Amino acid sequence: xxxxxxxxxxxxxxxxxxxxxxxxxxxxxxxxxxxxxxxxxxxxxxxxxxxxxxxxxxxxxxxxxxxxxxxxxxxxxxxxxxxxxxxxxxxxxxxxxxxxxxxxxxxxxxxxxxxxxxxxxxxxxxxxxxxxxxxxxxxxxxxxxxxxxxxxxxxxxxxxxxxxxxxxxxxxxxxxxxxxxxxxxxxxxxxxxxxxxxxxxxxxxxxxxxxxxxxxxxxxxxxxxxxxxxxxxxxxxxxxxxxxxxxxxxxxx
Amino acid sequence: xxxxxxxxxxxxxxxxxxxxxxxxxxxxxxxxxxxxxxxxxxxxxxxxxxxxxxxxxxxxxxxxxxxxxxxxxxxxxxxxxxxxxxxxxxxxxxxxxxxxxxxxxxxxxxxxxxxxxxxxxxxxxxxxxxxxxxxxxxxxxxxxxxxxxxxxxxxxxxxxxxxxxxxxxxxxxxxxxxxxxxxxxxxxxxxxxxxxxxxxxxxxxxxxxxxxxxxxxxxxxxxxxxxxxxxxxxxxxxxxxxxxxxxxxxxxxxxxxxxxxxxxxxxxxxxxxxxxxxxxxxxxxxxxxxxxxxxxxxxxxxxxxxxxxxxxxxxxxxxxxxxxxxxxxxx
Numbered sequence: 227x228x229x230x231x232x233x234x235x236x237x238x239x240x241x242x243x244x245x246x247x248x249x250x251x252x253x254x255x256x257x258x259x260x261x262x263x264x265x266x267x268x269x270x271x272x273x274x275x276x277x278x279x280x281x282x283x284x285x286x287x288x289x290x291x292x293x294x295x296x297x298x299x300x301x302x303x304x305x306x307x308x309x310x311x312x313x314x315x316x317x318x319x320x321x322x323x324x325x326x327x328x329x330x331x332x333x334x335x336x337x338x339x340x341x342x343x344x345x346x347x348x349x350x351x352x353x354x355x356x357x358x359x360x361x362x363x364x365x366x367x368x369x370x371x372x373x374x375x376x377x378x379x380x381x382x383x384x385x386x387x388x389x390x391x392x393x394x395x396x397x398x399x400x401x402x403x404x405x406x407x408x409x410x411x412x413x414x415x416x417x418x419x420x421x422x423x424x425x426x427x428x429x430x431x432x433x434x435x436x437x438x439x440x441x442x443x444x445x446x447x448x449x450x451x452x453x454x455x456x457x458x459x460x461x462x463x464x465x466x467x468x469x470x471x472x473x474x475x476x477x478x479x
Numbered sequence: 480x481x482x483x484x485x486x487x488x489x490x491x492x493x494x495x496x497x498x499x500x501x502x503x504x505x506x507x508x509x510x511x512x513x514x515x516x517x518x519x520x521x522x523x524x525x526x527x528x529x530x531x532x533x534x535x536x537x538x539x540x541x542x543x544x545x546x547x548x549x550x551x552x553x554x555x556x557x558x559x560x561x562x563x564x565x566x567x568x569x570x571x572x573x574x575x576x577x578x579x580x581x582x583x584x585x586x587x588x589x590x591x592x593x594x595x596x597x598x599x600x601x602x603x604x605x606x607x608x609x610x611x612x613x614x615x616x617x618x619x620x621x622x623x624x625x626x627x628x629x630x631x632x633x634x635x636x637x638x639x640x641x642x643x644x645x646x647x648x649x650x651x652x653x654x655x656x657x658x659x660x661x662x663x664x665x666x667x668x669x670x671x672x673x674x675x676x677x678x679x680x681x682x683x684x685x686x687x688x689x690x691x692x693x694x695x696x697x698x699x700x701x702x703x704x705x706x707x708x709x710x711x712x713x714x715x716x717x718x719x720x721x722x723x724x725x726x727x728x729x730x731x732x733x734x735x736x737x738x739x740x741x742x743x744x745x746x747x748x749x750x751x752x753x754x755x756x757x758x759x760x761x762x763x764x765x766x767x768x769x770x771x772x773x774x775x776x777x778x779x780x781x782x783x784x785x786x787x788x789x790x791x792x793x794x795x796x797x798x799x800x801x802x803x804x805x806x807x808x809x810x
Contacts, residue, residue, distance in 0.1 A: 275684065301686035313678035318670075326667075326674045327685040336695075339667045350667070393685050 227286075228253045228428050229274070229397055234283030236269055236451075243269040245451040247283070251397070251444075256419075256429040258442035258459070262471055266451035267432040268310055271399050275307050276300045288396065302330055306395035308386040310402050310432075316375035320366050323374050323385055324357040327392035357392070364388040364418055380411035384418070391422065398422065400431040404438060412437065439463075447471065507650055511643045520642040524714065526754045527649040528707050531656045533734040533746035535703035538660050540740065541669060542696035543676030544593065547602055548609030549704055549731045554723025556582045556705030557712040558616060558623055564633040564713070566622070571635045575709040582705025583698045590697030594690040609728055616720040628719030635713040645714055652710055656703050661743060663699055672696055733771060737778050739785020748786045 229251040236244040244266045251257050259267050272278040274285055276297040285293045292300055315323050332349040339346050361367040364384040369377065374385055383403060390398055403419065404412050416438060423429050431438065439445055439459040447455040447462055449471040455462050462468055514520055536549045560578035563569050589608060596604055616623050623629055636644055663669055675682045675689045683689050712718050721727075730753070738749020757767055782788055 277680070296688075297680075297683035298686050298688045301684055307684055309680065309684070313681045315674050315677045315681065317677060318674070322670070326670050329671065330686040334667065336668060340662060342666070346667075389681065389685060 227251070228255075228288055229430070230286040231270075231274070232284050232286075234270070234273060234285065235281050236266075236273055236278060237281055242451045244273065244280075244448075247448065247451065247453055249446060249453070251428060251430060253396075253428055254423070254426060255443050256423050256431070256441065258439050258445040259430060259432045259448065260434070260439070260445060260462075261448040261454075265448045265471075267448060268401055269451070270448070271307060271401055271432065274300075274399065275305060301393050301395075304394075304396035305399065306390035306393035306397075307399035308383075308390050308401055308403060310405065312382055312386045314374045314382060314385060314389075316373070318374060319371050320374055320377070320385060321357055321361065321370040324360050324388050324392055325353050327389040328353040328357065329392075331394050360388045360391050363391070363421065365414055380407045380415075383407060384411075384415065387415075387418065395427060397428045397430065400429065400433075402432055402434065404433055404435045416441070504654075508647075511646055517642050520646050522754065522758055524642065524646050524649045525711075526751060527646075527653040528711050528714070529731075529734070529754060530653050530747050530750045531707035531710075532704045533731055533738070533750045534657055534660050534743075535700045535707070536731050536735050537740075537743070537746045538663060538703070539696050539700035540735065541664060541676060542672040542693050543679070544601060544693055544696065545732075546593070546605040546609075546697075547725070547728055547732070548605045548612070549700075550723045550725075550727035551609035551612035552582055552586055552701045552704045553708035553711070553727070553731075554612060554616060554718075554720065555585060556708030557718045557723065558619075558629065558708075559705070560709035561629050561632040561712040561718055562622060565629065565631050568633075571633050571709075571713040575635075575706065575713065578709040579702050579706035582708070583702035586701025586705075587694050587698040590694040590701075591690075593697065594693040606725065609725055613720045613724045616723070624719070626720070628717055629712075630717050632712050632716050632718065634716055635710075649710065649714070652706070656706065657747070660699070660703060664743060668692075668695075733775065737775060737785060739782075739787035741784045742787035745785050745787040752786065 227250055229249070231247060231249040234244055234247040234249075235242070247266070247270065249270075259270065261267055269278065273280050274292075276292075276295050276299065279294055283293070284291060287300075287303060287305060290303065292303060292305075295303075315326060318326060332352055334343075334346040334349045337343075338349075358367060358370070361370055364387055366377075366381060366384060366388065369381065374382065377385065383405070387400065387403060390400075400419070403415055407415060412435065419429060419431070420441065431442075433439075439462075442459055445455075445457065445459050445462045446453060447465070447468045454467045454471060455465045457465070510523070511520060514523075532549065532553050536546075539546055539549075556578045559581050560571065560574040563574040563577065564571050593601060593605060617626055619625060634640075635648070664672075671682075671687055672692055672695075675687060675692050679689045682692075708723070711722075734749040734753055735746045736749070737753060738747065739745030753771070757764070763770065778785055782792060784792060
């Protein structure tokens, strides 16, 4: 078990965003987390990555309790993420966005960096090489010198994924990676995500686009912060409760 | 003003025009041969010291923080060094680096709670911290000299020395500080600070301990402003709280803003111009706040990149024109 969540609860005032949420993800899996707007998907991501603190419940990653840890500590343990609103280092070029994100591995000490030692130069050369590799994977290698704030929306989304890959994650959380993309970009992104998974990265993703469900090994559906269904994509699709959650009706013929 | 524009790493490369800087250095080193006026040398010496302060403020701003207490940190350096030399009888050559180190330490301690604050809250808290430091100086009684200022600080060089050695010392100190801070900004540390400034959410998601990096920027910035303050104390020999109050902080902010926040050279140019130009119009001193305010408004509207961005503005204006012509040809 790579990630295990037990009884996770988060409320804002009197409003439950996530309520007694349980989830298990095995190593190498690709898992979809779906649900209507406001169901608590992004909150779950923020709780896993330490952006928010839960009110109760535990999160265990690779056998370690990570509940209440800070975002940078969680990244260090091997969980990377993208954001729905996709903040970038806008005034950095595409390449700089990725290379600046190589903060953890390899890591040079402050003194090595400041005094430009051989270790630092070696690390930077390796970072440059790996950054270009990532850019090729996400299809931005030809735009590496563009300022990231000038990129088209779809490209910015890809850059967000690239930045997460620079963490060399064991678990990658993608928050609506296909949001606002055109069909070609969607195809490309899905391929890039699959390639990443084939390299052994476990993936948890939030998405409204139902195409992505087809290649998820497991889909978890939440509504009002509670898990209402879990299973194979086709099972979930037939699930009455899921249909009710999405369509809001009581009886669906 | 588009603050984020300042945060790219590439500006630095344009600065490395060795010929220009070598020329500038030669002019500055030969200047005392041509200036017989002690007063002018005095003003230049102070300018060099204030350049250190302004550049060190920039180092903090690239991490996305804009503290309104920088002169207070300068005052800390000045008073710590001045008091140590006066009351403990230590040599200024020892107390100046020690005071800088202590200012850096205080800056990092203060930077810890500061690192959690953003925008307006950061501005308010740092502003009141600065005011508090000035008040503490006034309340220090005999130890700080209170409102009367601290007198009897040991001079750095024997009392009979002329202004010229001080000129070279402050020029040298400014050079070393500028080079040290330049390296700090244009290596991975500076890039990480700029990443934190652009998105702390994205930065922490890739494992950057953003609070620690903000604290580090405070420490380095405060070290150099403490150094500037301490050097000032042992040059001026009299220091008072009014040199380090909120107005003094605002001057430093003005040097950085008018000089141009988007360029490493911005605060250097800003300090030079804002200290030297008024010297030629001393009769207008009463109106200087209005003149400064007016200048700031003009800079913000017409040159968001500040004075340092002027050459680039002109260059891009020309290339735009050429591009227009080319597209006409292509069509």
